[in-house]
Amino acid sequence: MSALVVSAAYDQARQPHLREVLSRMAEEAQKLTWPIERLHALRDERLRDLVRHAKANSPWHAERLRDVDPDGLTGDDIRHLPVMTKADVMANWDDIVTDRRLTMAIAQEHLNWVTDNGPAYLFDQYHIVTTGGSSGLTGLFPWDYEGWLQAGLGSWRLMPWVVQNLHLSPPRGAFIGAAHASHMSDAIRATFDMGDNSVKVPVTLPLSQIVDALNEFQPNQMLAYPSILWRLALEQLEGRLNIKPEVMLGGAEPLFPHQRKTIETAFGAPVIDFYGTSETWMLACSMPGREEMHLGEDLLVAEPIDATGAPVPAGTTSAKLLVTNVINKVFPLIRYEIADEVLFLADENPGPWTGRRIAPVSGRHDDVFEYGETPTGEQIYVHPYVFWTPLWDSRIAQYQVRQTRTGADVSVELRTDCDLRPIRDALVNAMLEAGHPDPVVTITVEDIPRHPVSGKIKNFVAFKKRK
Known part of the structure; x- marks a missing residue:
């Protein structure tokens, strides 16, 4: 590991973050029921500090x-500010970041180390995470120490309310998700993991191994x-999985009504x-068992817009969402464009959470590829995350x-020339680990067609549409 990416031992370095979250959790939970005017006052104070720091x-x-x-x-009058895109971010990375020590090359070097070795702070204070998102344009994003703390608080401040109102048992949690700390969800989990009463199960494992791990651990939260x-709900219904969770948390993908019904049943x-x-981390979350989602009003400014960039009113689905992340100063995202179709609800908020509400977001969905059965009769599913990690490269x-009958054909557009053979090999190995017995993967440099109307690139194209 080079001197550029040396960090304090992670287990030791994360302790102040963990202690701070534990000490402030109850206080933060109260913000869920603050009047929206009070939430916006805090948001606007953070916005002004962010803009001063950025300038x-x-x-x-x-x-x-x-x-x-x-x-x-204020967040209500920033429409005159210019819009940022992910293309802007990656083209101007070194001039956007507010710590002159940080460059995209250093961030990528650190991220490569983290992918191989696990979570670590860069310069003892920054997390570097990567995203492909629904658009397929890769990006690297640093989070500063205070922003990371606020992200953690924003993630978990609902739990005191949930524990109290659902009368939950002491937590015994299972995280089934990203296998590498280069992904925000795993990095957040690693920082704020509470200890022995939790288990991490990589989503890249074959489904049968995930089921075995959960049957052994017996989580009451997932x-x-x-x-x-x-x-997993289908496995539970078929009797191969036998656990009794009291609450489940989902994210990073759309949760469709038929999925919710099956899971909760x-x-x-x-x-x-x-x-x-x-x-931006958590934009919104739902109350237990409800579809509509409440915005994190103190953490961000959210502006739904149409295809021309004009604001859309509540009750009208947007073409895009502009987000200003007011909690992370090292990499200011001010009116940052997210290519998601979002519907702000126009009807009255019944409470008790007070953030404005949005409908479940269905405008980004990466299909899980299905490849038939193994010789032993097990269905082969390959999750998009299997492809995300090898392709997360600046x-x-x-x-x-x-998807092809035997594996996958991958097209890439490069920012700089690179040897694609290690990436192809990583994709093959990841598919093998996911349970595909003999994957055939090609990777080609070529222009990727965009949708003629939306302008989006479809990241994952299934061989045949699943029912």
Whole structure:
């Protein structure tokens, strides 16, 4: 590990974060029921601090925000500020970041180390995470120490309310998700993991091994991608899985109504749905068993817009969402474009959580590929995460994975030239680990077609549409 990425031992370095979250959890839980005016006052205070910091420390923001006076700025009047895209981020990374020690090359070096060795702080204070998102444009994003703390608090502040109102037993949690700390969900979990009463089960394992691990551990809480919760619900209904969770948390994928119904029927427990990104973390979450989601009003400014960039009113589905992350100052994302179709609900909020509500987001969904059965009769499912990790590389600008009968054909657009053979080998190995007996993978540099209307790239194209 080079001197550039040396960090304090992670177990020791994360302790202040963990202690802070534990000490502030009850206080943070109260924010769920604050009047929205009070939440917006805190949001706007954070917004002004963010813009001041960006203008003073980011060459890119100093130029684009040169005529902006942060004093008096609120989330309700930032429409005159320019929009940021992920393409802007990756093209101007070194000038956007507010710590002059950080460069994209250093961040990528650190991320490579983290992928191989597990979580670590860069310069003892930063987390680096990566995302492909629904658009397929890869990105690297640093989080500062305070922003990471606020992300953790935003993630878990609902739990005191949930524990009290659902009368939950002492937590015994299972995380079925990302296998590497380069992914935000696993890095957050690793930082705020409470100890022996939790288990991590990589989603890349064959389904039978995931089932065996859960049967052995017997969790009463589960956090997983909705597609995996749904698969596990089917296993529970078939009798191969036998656990009794009291609550389940899903995120990073859409949770469709038929999935929710199957999951809650199979386990006899409610689902809490999260909507977030690696760049902004938790945008919204639902109350247990309810579909609508409440916005984290103190953590971000959210602006639904149409295809021309004009704001859309509540009750109208947006073409995109602009998000200003007000808690992370090292990499200011101010009116950052997310290509999700979001519907802000127009009807009255029944409470008790007070954030504005949105409908479940269904505008990004990476299909799980199905490959028939093994010789022993087990269905082969390959989760998109199997492909995400090898393709999360700052040298790759865009990617598309097309399922074939025997594996996958991958198209990439490169930012800089690189040897694709190690990436192909990593994809083959990941599919083998996921249970595919003999995957055939090709990877080709070529232009990837975009949707003629939306302009989006479909990341994952299934060989045939699943029922």
